[in-house]
Amino acid sequence: MDTSAAKANLEKLDRQVTREEVEDAIRTLLIWVGEDPYREGLLETPKRVAKAFKEYCAGYAMDPRDVLYRTFEDAVGYEDMVVLRHIPFESMCEHHLAPIVGNAHIAYIPVGRVVGISKLARLVDGYARRLQIQERLTFEIAQAIGEVLKPKGVACIIEAEHFCMKCRGVRKNGSRLTTSHFVGAFSSDHGLRQEFYQRLRCEALPTGAY
CATH class of the missing domain: 3.30.1130.10 (GTP cyclohydrolase I, C-terminal domain/NADPH-dependent 7-cyano-7-deazaguanine reductase, N-terminal domain)
Incomplete structure (x- = not known):
């Protein structure tokens, strides 16, 4: 896949996936490893992880x-x-x-x-x-x-x-x-x-x- 097509797919995917869906996916991961995503210490974790991944992967938003x-x-x-x-x-x-x-x-x-x-x-x-x-x-x-x-x-x-x-x-x-x-x-x-x-x-x- 060429670079322009890959970027187009990424933009399309970004429009389809909501922040709420990302946070739900992180809660699912927490459950899968044996945790309770609704206990006090983990309540804000899905939001924090979603925000952190935007920072970790900020290079996709630029050339x-x-x-x-x-x-x-x-x-x-x-x-x-x-x-x-x-x-x-x-x-x-x-x-x-x-x-x-x-x-x-x-x-x-x-x-x-x-x-x-x-x-x-x-x-x-x-x-x-x-x-x-x-x-x-x-x-x-x-x-x-x-x-x-x-x-x-x-x-x-x-x-x-x-x-x-x-x-x-x-x-x-x-x-x-x-x-x-x-x-x-x-x-x-x-x-x-x-x-x-x-x-x-x-x-x-x-x-x-x-």
């Missing part, structure tokens, strides 16, 4: 790429790597609706224009505030920067802890997943990637992570 269109051209002549490290984010695993918590590290090599660094952080949040898998999140961030800014190259590395692995199943607390995606010069130039890795290591990333 994250839009934040990149306001750029600065007074950086003409700067052709070195721009690196923004340790961008914290929270997302949610689409398989278990469990949190994904981590940091994104982004680099790009501008061609004539740069973007405000807060916009890179907003871009990460825009894609993270959706049901995600980390591999896709990494790809979407790098591709968006490449498509909008058209730099010489883009690199994105994400390290994150997945609560679906920490709190259930194998219960491996402390394990972290590292993913990367490279566009343009970063994809073809091994030395450029190594320079990016080195800049990240200077900020005390885990030894041997790469």
Whole structure:
């Protein structure tokens, strides 16, 4: 299904499902796990959870790429790597609706224009505030920067802890997943990637992570 068709279906679904239906579904879940949704401590829980999910998934209400269109051209002549490290984010695993918590590290090599660094952080949040898998999140961030800014190259590395692995199943607390995606010069130039890795290591990333 293409993106426009998927968005149309989401909009249609959003019109069909009421807030009351969402809250009833949460009460059903509470009953299913053995709780009484009408006891005092849980009376407001369906309302709170419904509101929280709108916040967790706020990225569906925007095109994250839009934040990149306001750029600065007074950086003409700067052709070195721009690196923004340790961008914290929270997302949610689409398989278990469990949190994904981590940091994104982004680099790009501008061609004539740069973007405000807060916009890179907003871009990460825009894609993270959706049901995600980390591999896709990494790809979407790098591709968006490449498509909008058209730099010489883009690199994105994400390290994150997945609560679906920490709190259930194998219960491996402390394990972290590292993913990367490279566009343009970063994809073809091994030395450029190594320079990016080195800049990240200077900020005390885990030894041997790469």
